[in-house]
Amino acid sequence: MSGIFGINIKMSIFGESHGASIGLVIDGLPPGLALDTELIAREMARRAPGKNNLSTPRKEADNFQIQSGFFNGYTTGTPLCAIIANSDQHSKDYSILKDKMRPGHADYAGYVHYQGYNDYRGGGHFSGRLTAPLVFMGAVAKQALAQQGITVGAHILQIADIKEEHFNPMGIDDIILTKLSEKTFCVLDDAAGEKMQQRILAAKAELNSVGGVVEAIVQHLPAGIGAPYFDSLESRLSHALFSVPAVKGVEFGDGFALAELTGAEANDQLHYAEGRVTACSNHNGGITGGISNGMPVIFRTAIKPTPSIARKQQTISLLQQCDTELEITGRHDPCIVQRAVPVIEAVTAWTVWDLLLEAKKWER
Amino acid sequence: MSGIFGINIKMSIFGESHGASIGLVIDGLPPGLALDTELIAREMARRAPGKNNLSTPRKEADNFQIQSGFFNGYTTGTPLCAIIANSDQHSKDYSILKDKMRPGHADYAGYVHYQGYNDYRGGGHFSGRLTAPLVFMGAVAKQALAQQGITVGAHILQIADIKEEHFNPMGIDDIILTKLSEKTFCVLDDAAGEKMQQRILAAKAELNSVGGVVEAIVQHLPAGIGAPYFDSLESRLSHALFSVPAVKGVEFGDGFALAELTGAEANDQLHYAEGRVTACSNHNGGITGGISNGMPVIFRTAIKPTPSIARKQQTISLLQQCDTELEITGRHDPCIVQRAVPVIEAVTAWTVWDLLLEAKKWER
């Protein structure tokens, strides 16, 4: 029941959407890492809502305040705590959330888990707002990875039934990743992106919501990172990815499509290219035996449609112990896929950095 | 780089396919659990090869010897070590594995990770044989779960392009699960199973291999198990599942198909049934907010085609540092999906038990 994860870079997250603040403590940060707080703020802004009509109009400034572990522009090596004050709270009556369990939400499972003591206002600890600390963590990790030439990027592969092209599994130009990260709606093909956005707005108009798929890539990761079994790159990445609310599927390389390939098709044959061992294809998504093999690490993450919809839904009343109906009012995201992109990049960067530090132990 | 996993029930696995033995240590086992070693042997036999022409003809008896932690038919509460001696070793020359990296295998990634010191014979620590300890662990966990009325089962949903029907997400008769577990080829529909087996034999005849999808279910798990974020049921299950060699995708509930549903379709509405909170559908696979919600937990796991194929493949020679070709000789599985079924059940049972113990801490 832990809000702590990581082997070498441990993150402890805390907070409820209507408490004093949300935040994180990062433990194990190497000293002497120059942190650009502007870059962190930019990553946080990518996740923040209220930018356009695709997401909730809630304004969450997501201004963070570093409390510790950062001195004169560098990490100190001691735990870094950052808090994000909760400011844009409507002082409305949330007691309905205590009674009527929202379908598709954590409400009922959380009620049982926390024995009825959890802060139900605005989803409390389950609020999507808790992904802000994840993005903070990722922004730190990206800066550490950048020093080693490793890049992390992601795009919206699919919204509802509208898809765009996949990343080239053999790798793509890092400039494309940079450009992607600067877009409000992260797609390679803006025409496809336009259709996706129309699909989101159509769902919104129908008091409905849509889901999608995010594809991510890690480039220039050296071979040898990860481990067989419980610290496999896939195990640790999926662990972190499924920690992101609304994620319901993760696949590496060709993933579920591998079930339909033969060994002759799926095996990535090897050759030397410029003196370096390279694969001729990348069906395995850069990971074999749980360990990076020098090819780009590629995976896709399925995001379910936002469960908060304004339509009337059937549910139960805990107080009355009877069936009832519910109409969720308030400000909601008709789709969270576009806001999930920086979160997925973040947990990816964090996990990869964590495993790179693991490999340092064995350096000679 | 850890061969240890688990919060309360920690497993430490060890061994190489051509060392003295492989095995495991289970740490945290409650005392007084009556263990039926016959049941353990039966589960181990489900995974063992050599039963028919669908898998490698290697005979691996997988006879285990409990070293500790078990006394007078009960667990003692101290660490339980079991070892499985390696007996059916061909004293053949394995030095080719040191030189020519098998495509699709861990060979190259492992070579880099272990800096060339790993035991390459028969795949060494990466050998599929290491899943035997996982099955042992699972057989213990299943007995603990059975005392609480919780059942775990799985079937082969797909081999190559041949599929059978899904589990009913609202739950199935436990007797069906028992019958499934007694089959050599675990399918609900034996006619479909027959086609799948033909597909495997066809691949074998072509010196090729095929992959597939395994669907698993956990029934009668109470609501409230798991946690948001890093100890989510999905995070911990996926972590364990991706530790199983050849797993490349995991999806819960409708998984990737959720990307194409709207919120109105995907939300599992709630009602009271016989005084119990129940969902009207189960698109979320029994998990919301990372926590079990009382519905069956359902997920699918993609298994890639066995990388060991007898066809000539392009690869590299580490010794010569040049491109070369490789024909893998020896005894191989044209498909490992059918043998992966008990392994997937095993890591599932283990993880679920581990999280049930977590919930005990908060019992009043």
Added chain:
Amino acid sequence: MSGIFGINIKMSIFGESHGASIGLVIDGLPPGLALDTELIAREMARRAPGKNNLSTPRKEADNFQIQSGFFNGYTTGTPLCAIIANSDQHSKDYSILKDKMRPGHADYAGYVHYQGYNDYRGGGHFSGRLTAPLVFMGAVAKQALAQQGITVGAHILQIADIKEEHFNPMGIDDIILTKLSEKTFCVLDDAAGEKMQQRILAAKAELNSVGGVVEAIVQHLPAGIGAPYFDSLESRLSHALFSVPAVKGVEFGDGFALAELTGAEANDQLHYAEGRVTACSNHNGGITGGISNGMPVIFRTAIKPTPSIARKQQTISLLQQCDTELEITGRHDPCIVQRAVPVIEAVTAWTVWDLLLEAKKWER
């Protein structure tokens, strides 16, 4: 290099004495624990300096602000973060601490460990102020233990060469423990306490400092808590106790004096008293085989004299890379033993609670 500890109740501490705040995140707190924040404040006040001329005149209000995990008077079961703002900071020049390493302090070891990046102002992360979060944790744990009838107390056994009587190892009246905790200077015998205080003031007058020994007791802890080997009650208590700055020795029961006893003297013989298994003596301090045996848990902790003294001392200049002299100015404690008492109680209460939760997993 972790600021996180605990099996079930994990604490993550953070902060530097001159950063924005110091604080902690408690992870794994059971939901529904009624927390009396007044009691927490009272414990914090016990540790706070500035109460009399025995300690530094610095005023540290140690006002904590709970950020999360606490709702309507109860713990929610989600991570509880509390921060303590740093207010009484003198804007003086701390650059000398960057250059001249204070003898007996962490300065030089910390400089090497953090590669020169640590916040040196006021000792930074090494500041005794970081024990405030430990006391907060302990105040929460004491409230949980109180519900189970378990009490934790401590007294100053020794200051320099002045000692008072030991706790009766067979147990003492809980009212005595309560009274002890209400004293500013926690001794059983106030006359002895008066002499100890004179000794401290004498050291202060001589620009010197003194150390001492704290003896702690845990009463009404049931038998069976702890484990052999790595989770022994002694291992976990000592781990936590040596985390408290200035602690240099820990001994359980008769401790080092056991080296001079024979087995016949040291063995605590057993008998039934009122139907309960009881020992006739308590040389083992309530712990045998790493596990509580139902007798009071007793141990002593050696605290070294405060290294900050105003006398001229020989040291090195890192900047000049030469030998030099140092006179530490500012406000310092001539003795920290009296302020260490609530800290030792705190880590004890935390550890005992953590292991009690561990035992819950095995409850039937």
Added chain:
Amino acid sequence: MSGIFGINIKMSIFGESHGASIGLVIDGLPPGLALDTELIAREMARRAPGKNNLSTPRKEADNFQIQSGFFNGYTTGTPLCAIIANSDQHSKDYSILKDKMRPGHADYAGYVHYQGYNDYRGGGHFSGRLTAPLVFMGAVAKQALAQQGITVGAHILQIADIKEEHFNPMGIDDIILTKLSEKTFCVLDDAAGEKMQQRILAAKAELNSVGGVVEAIVQHLPAGIGAPYFDSLESRLSHALFSVPAVKGVEFGDGFALAELTGAEANDQLHYAEGRVTACSNHNGGITGGISNGMPVIFRTAIKPTPSIARKQQTISLLQQCDTELEITGRHDPCIVQRAVPVIEAVTAWTVWDLLLEAKKWER
């Protein structure tokens, strides 16, 4: 309730004295460490009983068999399991141990902890025999430390009331440590050692036992190893040391004697010696702020007298639920201090190596 410890080098121990075998799994071992199994056997022999009349005449060959993780003379980087078969078992009736709880032993505490299911034969999991795996681990760690020039040694400082001189806290000749380790009775001064041995034999003649103190030293450990708070060198060493059965006290540097020193006396002043920062004294035992400061790490460990004595003792009968008397028959150690020396060295070497690997993560 874990038999697993370590951050980077994790050890999982298992076994009961009358089960099939005892052993360990070492997880996280770097690949490519050349292991001299002769050296391991020599360390194991130092701990083994039956060498003379000072310890139990039981012959325990302690022959280990490495199962995994070791190939062609080098560690592979995969988990290393070693087992030690239990051979010299008397097939005698152990049922008295199930009934009459031996004073000073773990019997009663273990009975409660394991709910009566533990293997009581010969002490089961609590048997001192379980220290053999610790010595194996230490023998591996010592070989890794030797590559970095770090040495670990220990001597018997005290048996009952007979003491010899302390290690020079400023460091001693490594040759002296080597010679010490080759002695059957590890003392600096053989005349004092002779008196100690006479004291042990006198206790034996009286059907009694004696305890003592072991002093250990780690030399050439670089400054910067360890951390403040929960991974302090003192926390981690004491955690490991108190895992060794019979240890009841641990003190670093001057330890409890620091309570009687003033700050002016206890502070280790600094100067440059041959261009290196060095302390002028070593009252802090080489550790300040939880971190090594470049001076030798010195500490003492109190060992209680063996609780197994042949004299009649008062105890309880669990079966009859009444008071009774007990005479422990069989072969016992009148003193275990001399056998504890290699065990203390072992857990020290392991812990120091573990923290050295921790420091590697931050290397530039």
